Amino acid sequence: MTNNFLKNFSVIILPLLSSFTLIFIWQILSELQVFEPWLLPSPLAIITELFNSKQFLFRHMLVTAFEIFIGLFFAIFFGSILGFSMTLSKILERSFLPYLIASQVIPIFALAPILIVWFGAGLLSKIIIVFLISFFPICIGIFDGLRRKNNDMENLLKTMGANNYQIYSILKIKLALPSFFSGLKVASVSSVIGAVVAEWIGSKAGLGWIMKVSGPLFQTERVFASILLLSIFASLLFLLVKITEKKFIKGV
């Protein structure tokens, strides 16, 4: 009991304590006018900005969130299909896997402007960029997961009279889940980066767009408020993936 309490204390309280201390020192330094407010606004100013423009900020956060969710959805859908097909067919694996890996060398920063020229400054280009950035970890996660073998279990299922479909549904897909979820976790974080980069390069809405236009106007507290919102959103997204993972992976 006490041990549990101590564990919770160290997991939850300690990180909070350290960040509060840092924020507190930051606030004091701002009060003493150590930094120019337009260079580094005080924590209080950022929070005030967050509340004053909450509708404006929230509306744009929804845009970014929409791009991320739709992009991720398609990445999960098509990534799983390709990952699955590559385990079934050596031909598909040989013809796709090298290019899939090579494609990761191309920085999204280089690709984004072209995609924005092709698909416009609207939502579609952002969704495509989120899709591209999260497709790889998901596809590889499924692919590697399905190749994870447990021959003893597979043989046991065969002696029970299981057909191939049953071996996949009872055993292989379950064995692939941990690897799939690691891929999805990576994808969920990088998809946020993808969306913001894409908005930064060319858009009319979204948190990335706010950051881009507010900087040159010296609305630094608005930039910081966006960053805060974005990091909260990214953490929640990660948490969502973790909770889903817990639901799917039992008894381990």
Add this chain to the structure above:
Amino acid sequence: MISGVLEPTVGEIKLNNSSNRLGKIAYMQQKDLLLPWLTVKENVMLPLKINKNNSINNFNDMLDKAKILGIDEYLEFFPHELSGGLKQRVSLLRTILQNSEFILLDEPFASLDAITRLELYSWIEKINKHINKSIILVTHDIEEAIFLSDHVIIMSSGKNNFRYELPINLKHPRNASITITDEFFNLKKLLLKNLRMVRSID
């Protein structure tokens, strides 16, 4: 090979005049091989689910046999919450529920300690009355062979490797005290002698 996972390179293995054995011989291995993400209940019902046999009758049948093996209290547990002996009992129940004519036990007790092993022997004696199936037990343990079998065959490696046969005429149900009777000792001596002979020929 007996279970049908592998086919022999020379000759044939036939069960009721068919070499198609997969799904017809229940196979239990040294490792418990329980699926960690399924509960005990889901694990033991797996062979029935695979063969689309999980009717309520079969479920009640499972409950009866789980009681005999003393695992009815653990049906909602996950495998990692059970001890090694208990896991093997669950694995045994799953093997029995497959409802095949033959059961193949491949050193199922090798990874257990001596006391747990003795316990499992008596569980097997108990359940044996209720299932009435042919069981092939592969083992390296002479006492285990005598205790559980009605018929012992000594094999060597290589071709034509049936070396020695010995019927065991001890009365069922057997319990741990049988291992210190003269009858048991004589059988053990006989088997040891023949094992040594087989070894020296090889």
